[in-house]
Amino acid sequence: MEQETIVITDVAPRDGLQNQAVAISTEGKLELVRRLAAAGVRSVEATSFVSPRAVPQMADAADVVARLRGELPDLRLSTLVPNRKGLERAHAAGAPEIAVVLSATETMNLRNINMDLAQATAVSEETLAHARELGLRTRAYVAVAFVCPFEGEVPLSTVVRLAQRMREAGAQEIVIADTIGAAAPAGVKARIAALADTFEIDRLAVHLHDTRGLGAANAWAALEAGVRRFDASVGGIGGCPFAPGAAGNLATEDLVLMAEQSGFATGIALEGLLDAVGYAESLLGRPLGGRSSAWLRRRYGAEPVT
Amino acid sequence: MEQETIVITDVAPRDGLQNQAVAISTEGKLELVRRLAAAGVRSVEATSFVSPRAVPQMADAADVVARLRGELPDLRLSTLVPNRKGLERAHAAGAPEIAVVLSATETMNLRNINMDLAQATAVSEETLAHARELGLRTRAYVAVAFVCPFEGEVPLSTVVRLAQRMREAGAQEIVIADTIGAAAPAGVKARIAALADTFEIDRLAVHLHDTRGLGAANAWAALEAGVRRFDASVGGIGGCPFAPGAAGNLATEDLVLMAEQSGFATGIALEGLLDAVGYAESLLGRPLGGRSSAWLRRRYGAEPVT
Structure with missing residues (x-):
């Protein structure tokens, strides 16, 4: 029987690193992506074209994109853009793919970007439409698509409506995000x-x-529902700056372990991911790793930093 | 819509404690069960009538059973028995329910109890039949029902055949056990x-x-497949002697959190489980807790031992 394939976008270089207290050099970011690619990861969210004043960690976005395109031309590179200005910077840097982020509630948008939901939706629509005119590949996140830290449970109808709006505006991929990790299967x-x-x-x-x-349980529920595209972050690095209570992303190694042991092909080697986790630990100076990491390290004989 | 109910047997007092290096007093075991009952747990695996020389931690099995029956008459109490001799001790102590354990592979039985699979099956059958004659409630574990540490993947047909044998011998409940935590959804x-x-x-x-x-992902797969009865261990206490340092049993708090947030009723309060985890930490002198524990502790303002 042919194995079904799942596609994993590793968001550690962007969602993982953006809120870290330690400033990571451009070379450090590139080396992390190199190790992910060596592990078999074929898609990464590489950086974010936000204001360098707001997120200094992402000030080298243009450089990261240019160098990754040169070094790893076959790697799918997505970049976050907050608006048309960010899109223009991404395009100028040679980014082949952009992602917009639309939070699903009024309060989250107001707190996060000082816009109401209608304004935020319009900005995302305009950015997507322009990106398509520029011939870029496009993703749209619907953020806090389960529970909002300010408004609680988000109505399903709102999520469906916003996803549909993003699709109509030109998003080729819609990413439903449990931004604060409050979803259940x-x-x-x-x-x-x-x-x-x-x-x-x-x-x-x-x-x-x-x-x-x-x-992992939520990812299994999504797999069973037919989803074959996932974001994950090697080592579980990440968290959301504007969402109280958010902890790390689903770890890429946990998702790969579960998927491969359940008969799906990911193209990603667990041992290579452990190598990337070890490198990320050296960058951030603290232990990292998903829920499977104690077992994986015994299995592959890798040692965590202490 | 009426909620579906799931039944959780907390196995911390037996599976959780049996391999702990620290000797736990009878009073400590009773207090742990009291706190579980106070949290709403209605079924526990209280102890094991194995040889006190082999498992000194369980030498007080008769006393534990007698005192719990007196103090918490409504709590469902299961007790592990290795054979007819253990069954007789359990019966003499007033145990209302016993469980036998049958490992699914030749090598596991040889290493564990120095019997081949046929002998081990016969012992379990005889014990179950006798327990039914004595009017006891009965469970039968099929252990290493997924992966055996010695033989690898266990054939599905073997598991089905052994479960059927246990059922025919009088087991009222069959417990399929992923003894080494190697299953995938x-x-x-x-x-x-x-x-x-x-x-x-x-x-x-x-x-x-x-x-x-x-x-948790495996538990969700079982829930989706229609299973409504689960073992779990508060704080994730436990572990398998074949994987030293491995994470323990599925934590009761993780299962309750996932089930309740997915619309199932467990009758168990998360805050009460945290109290039991805190008590277990004081017994064992080390931090405990499932994958949800960092979040639960923030949510309920409990502090882990440090």
Whole structure:
């Protein structure tokens, strides 16, 4: 029987690093991506074209994109852009793919970018449309698509409506994000089912955080619902700056372990991911790793930093 | 809509404590069970009537059973018995329910109890039959029902055959155990489906370990396959002697969190479980807790031991 394939976008270089207290050199970021690529990762969210004043960690976005394109031309590179200005910087740097982020609630948008939901939606739509005119590949995140830290449970109908708006504005891939890691598997199943009624499930990706230890269970619920595209972050690095209570992303190694042991092909080697985790630990100076990491390290004889 | 209920047997007092280096007093065991009961747990695996020389931690089995029956008459109490001799001790102590353990492979039985699979099966059958004659409630574990540390992947047909044998011998509940925590959700789904073809799914329970961080995902796969009876261990206490340092059993708090957030009723309060985890930490002198514990402690303002 032919194995089904899942596509994992490693978001450690962007979602993982953006809030770290330690400033990471451009060379450090490139080396992390090199190690991910060596492990078999074929898609990364490389950086973010946000204001360097707001997020100094991402000030080298143009350099990161240019150098990765030169060094790893076959790696799929996505870059976050907050608006048309960010898009223009991304395009000038040679970014082949951009992603916009639309939070699903009024309060999250107001707190995060000082816009209401209608304004934020319009900015994302305009950015997507322009990106398509420029011939770029496009993703749109629907953030806090399960629970908002300010408004609580987000209505399913809102998530479906916003996802549909992003799709119509030109997003080739819609990423449903559990930004604060508050989802449970039954909710994942219900949301995916509703979204799959709205557009092709192959356009849908899921972005999970592991705050409550349910990241892998939520990913399994999404897999069972037919999703084959996932964000994950090697070592579980990450968190959300504007969302109180957010902890790390679902770890790439946890997702790969679960998927491969369940008969899916990821193209990614666990031993290579452990090497990337070890490198990320040396960059950040602290222990990292997903829920499987104690076992993986015994299995492959790798030692965590102490 | 009426909520579906799941039944959780907390195995911390037996599976959790039996391999701990620290000797736990009878009073300590009783207090742990009291706190579990106060949290809403209605079923525990209280102790094991094994040889006190082999497992000194369980030497007070008769006393534990007698005192718990007196103090908490409504709590469902299961006790492990290795054979007819253990059964007789359990019966004399007033145990209302026993469980036998049958490992699914030749090598595991030889290493564990120096019997081949046929001998071990016969011992379990005889013990179950006698327990039914004595009017006791009965469970039968099929251990290493996924992967054996010596023989690798265990054939599904073997697991189904052994479960059927235990059922025919009088086991009222069959517990499929991922003894070394090597299962993945696709395997759980496949095994449950095959077993549910053989006998009523309400007779089936699942016992998971969290060695690779997939405990909650595996529990979700079992829930989706229709299983409503689970073993779990508060704080994730436990572990398998074949994987030293491995994470222990699926933590009761992780299972309760996932199930309740997915719309199932457990009757168990997370805050009460945190209290039991804190008590277990004081008994064992080390930090405990499942994958959700960092979040739960923030949520309920409890502090881990340091």
